[in-house]
Amino acid sequence: MTTINLFHTGDAYIFKHYFDDSGLFDELRDYYDSFEYRFEVNKGELGELDEKLEGHGYENMGGLSKNF
Secondary structure (H helix, E strand, O other), X not given: OEOOOOEEXXXXXXXXXXXXXXXXXXXXXXXXXXXXXXXXXXXXXXHHHXXXXXXXXXXXXXXHHHOO
């Protein structure tokens, strides 16, 4: 499994990662900031992000979405 590290900034979490799977990238496109070349997720959306990533073989974010 691959781990993705999130960084908390203000009211959002950001991460950079290259996804080989274009289908997964399409699922995450709403979170993508093409000017900053990174993904930005609001705290309330972490559970949804976690589910999408786990469904594609990425490691759970340490229950991060469940801690808030």
